[in-house]
Amino acid sequence: xxxxxxxxxxxxxxxxxxxxxxxxxxxxxxxxxxxxxxxxxxxxxxxxxxxxxxxxxxxxxxxxxxxxxxxxxxxxxxxxxxxxxxxxxxxxxxxxxxxxxxxxxxxxxxxxxxxxxxxxxxxxxxxxxxxxxxxxxxxxxxxxxxxxxxxxxxxxxxxxxxxxxxxxxxxxxxxxxxxxxxxxxxxxxxxxxxxxxxxxxxxxxxxxxxxxxxxxxxxxxxxxx
Amino acid sequence: xxxxxxxxxxxxxxxxxxxxxxxxxxxxxxxxxxxxxxxxxxxxxxxxxxxxxxxxxxxxxxxxxxxxxxxxxxxxxxxxxxxxxxxxxxxxxxxxxxxxxxxxxxxxxxxxxxxxxxxxxxxxxxxxxxxxxxxxxxxxxxxxxxxxxxxxxxxxxxxxxxxxxxxxxxxxxxxxxxxxxxxxxxxxxxxxxxxxxxxxxxxxxxxxxxxxxxxxxxxxxxxxxxxxxxxxxxxxxxxxxxxxxxxxxxxxxxxxxxxxxxxxxxxxxxxxxxxxxxxxxxxxxxxxxxxxxxxxxxxxxxxxxxxxxxxxxxxxxxxxxxxxxxxxxxxxxxxxxxxxxxxxxxxxxxxxxxxxxxxxxxxxxxxxxxxxxxxxxxxxxxxxxxxxxxxxxxxxxxxxxxxxxxxxxxxxxx
Numbered sequence: 296x297x298x299x300x301x302x303x304x305x306x307x308x309x310x311x312x313x314x315x316x317x318x319x320x321x322x323x324x325x326x327x328x329x330x331x332x333x334x335x336x337x338x339x340x341x342x343x344x345x346x347x348x349x350x351x352x353x354x355x356x357x358x359x360x361x362x363x364x365x366x367x368x369x370x371x372x373x374x375x376x377x378x379x380x381x382x383x384x385x386x387x388x389x390x391x392x393x394x395x396x397x398x399x400x401x402x403x404x405x406x407x408x409x410x411x412x413x414x415x416x417x418x419x420x421x422x423x424x425x426x427x428x429x430x431x432x433x434x435x436x437x438x439x440x441x442x443x444x445x446x447x448x449x450x451x452x453x454x455x456x457x458x459x460x461x462x463x464x465x466x467x468x469x470x471x472x473x474x475x476x477x478x479x480x481x482x483x484x485x486x487x488x489x490x491x492x493x494x495x496x497x498x499x500x501x502x503x504x505x506x507x508x509x510x511x512x513x514x515x516x517x518x519x520x
Numbered sequence: 521x522x523x524x525x526x527x528x529x530x531x532x533x534x535x536x537x538x539x540x541x542x543x544x545x546x547x548x549x550x551x552x553x554x555x556x557x558x559x560x561x562x563x564x565x566x567x568x569x570x571x572x573x574x575x576x577x578x579x580x581x582x583x584x585x586x587x588x589x590x591x592x593x594x595x596x597x598x599x600x601x602x603x604x605x606x607x608x609x610x611x612x613x614x615x616x617x618x619x620x621x622x623x624x625x626x627x628x629x630x631x632x633x634x635x636x637x638x639x640x641x642x643x644x645x646x647x648x649x650x651x652x653x654x655x656x657x658x659x660x661x662x663x664x665x666x667x668x669x670x671x672x673x674x675x676x677x678x679x680x681x682x683x684x685x686x687x688x689x690x691x692x693x694x695x696x697x698x699x700x701x702x703x704x705x706x707x708x709x710x711x712x713x714x715x716x717x718x719x720x721x722x723x724x725x726x727x728x729x730x731x732x733x734x735x736x737x738x739x740x741x742x743x744x745x746x747x748x749x750x751x752x753x754x755x756x757x758x759x760x761x762x763x764x765x766x767x768x769x770x771x772x773x774x775x776x777x778x779x780x781x782x783x784x785x786x787x788x789x790x791x792x793x794x795x796x797x798x799x800x801x802x803x804x805x806x807x808x809x810x811x812x813x814x815x816x817x818x819x820x821x822x823x824x825x826x827x828x829x830x831x832x833x834x835x836x837x838x839x840x841x842x843x844x845x846x847x848x849x850x851x852x853x854x855x856x857x858x859x860x861x862x863x864x865x866x867x868x869x870x871x872x873x874x875x876x877x878x879x880x881x882x883x884x885x886x887x888x889x890x891x892x893x894x895x896x897x898x899x900x901x902x903x904x905x906x907x908x909x910x911x912x913x914x915x916x917x918x919x920x921x922x923x924x925x926x927x928x929x930x931x932x933x934x
């Protein structure tokens with residue numbers, strides 16, 4: 296089954312500016328998709344629409360076959376919590392909480408695991424990303440690359456089928472940026488998750504298995520490697 | 521919910537200083553409320569206690585509340601009757617059938633009953649004349665409704681029986697007349713009866729009006745002096761439960777027709793002053809809490825403003841608007857609870873401190889300190905209002921936080 300499908304998705308701002316228009320796109324499990332394009336091409340807007348953070352002006356987004364336009368905000372929130380994971384350009388970790396607690400927030404919010412199991416899962420995620428020693432540290436005590444990896448661990452907290460990342464390497468040096476893309480590649484290839492990454496870095500985009508290029512809110516090319 | 525609490529605590533603890541300031545604001549409001557309320561309540565309770573203590577709880581008088589209806593009015597109730605120039609019948613005053621009424625009243629459980637006859641008397645000693653009010657009492661009954669016995673400086677109530685025409689007077693009156701225990705004075709009533717009376721006791725109540733111009737003798741003696749044999753003009757009642765006074769007074773008046781006043785009715789002016797006093801107290805402390813609430817509004821607003829990114833990420837992770845709203849409401853309530861707890865502590869300390877204050881003035885009642893009420897209800901009310909106002913103050917910023925659109929924030933940050 297198609298994991299994520301966009302059908303003629305258009306987003307227009309009330310002022311009349313069109314952010315994305317007539318997007319048709321489907322993503323299968325295990326795909327690692329890079330969305331590229333010049334700034335202002337609407338790639339972030341598309342990501343928010345596909346990540347159910349925003350609603351399209353027209354067209355529809357289907358997640359695992361469900362039409363998300365029919366869902367009320369609390370149901371969308373529940374869907375994001377259970378099925379999606381987000382990584383942003385800024386790590387957006389809560390500064391008052393340790394790396395471990397930050398990863399635990401979505402797990403605890405979902406409430407499907409007992410406290411012991413939740414903590415074990417969070418520690419496991421951190422360890423898998425090479426952050427076993429950072430669990431008890433506050434975000435301010437971590438380097439930029441480590442913070443972004445904690446953010447990835449948090450995105451994976453509830454075992455999402457789809458991970459959405461908006462310029463996740465924008466604040467990282469080349470080495471850390473490459474490491475983040477390696478992680479995404481592994482998540483797609485080994486764990487079968489679909490990854491959607493917005494980036495303007497063409498070199499990094501080539502690490503993905505599929506590249507969707509956007510210009511002025513429209514898809515101009517969609518190539519697989 | 522545990523998660524929301526943890527998040528709220530984390531967010532507040534990060535802004536420790538501002539949190540402390542707004543918590544302190546609430547705490548001061550609560551503390552002042554507690555201190556002032558316990559001062560006022562203490563004073564009022566003491567005052568009412570005094571009133572209840574020195575006065576009978578119910579007084580039945582030899583008058584009616586409304587003039588007695590005329591016969592013509594009764595006969596022609598619906599007619600257009602106007603009666604002019606009515607001369608009241610010269611009816612001997614006094615409570616009629618007093619003996620029967622006393623018997624009925626004594627059957628009321630928890631009630632002590634004492635009949636008295638009061639009347640003006642001129643006391644003459646040597647060349648000095650002083651006009652006083654003499655109350656004729658039956659010592660055995662009267663001591664159960666009034667506190668005269670406690671106030672005796674010299675002599676006892678029973679001494680009224682042992683001496684012929686014994687008289688007990690206030691200490692200030694004794695000084696004015698220049699009499700001492702055992703001296704004889706001449707008492708003259710408006711009816712012209714004159715008796716030689718012996719001072720068998722001296723009392724001091726602290727109330728100048730009583731100490732200067734009140735005297736007590738036996739009921740029989742006063743009836744002779746006033747030339748009103750077997751007449752009683754007041755019946756006094758004292759109850760085990762003072763709160764029953766007002767309803768019972770109404771019941772008695774309905775039954776006997778005699779004007780019956782409870783201690784509440786007799787002191788209505790003072791009780792009204794208390795109501796106004798309480799209103800002032802509540803407005804002042806309400807104002808303090810209002811200021812404190814603004815402090816809480818301010819800190820929650822600041823937190824919301826500073827935490828927009830965190831709010832955005834929480835919402836993108838899958839927190840609902842409700843979750844976010846509760847998260848910030850909880851922060852307000854936490855600040856309110858901390859403030860209430862701290863305020864109760866400070867309030868208790870203030871009460872202890874006020875309790876140490878001593879005045880150097882000699883007040884009639886002999887008080888040299890603040891009278892403080894220790895009532896858990898004051899603490900409960902103050903805490904409730906603190907937490908409630910904190911929660912209300914947090915509602916507006918919490919709603920604003922809940923409505924934040926994560927897309928706009930993330931886009932703005934990127």
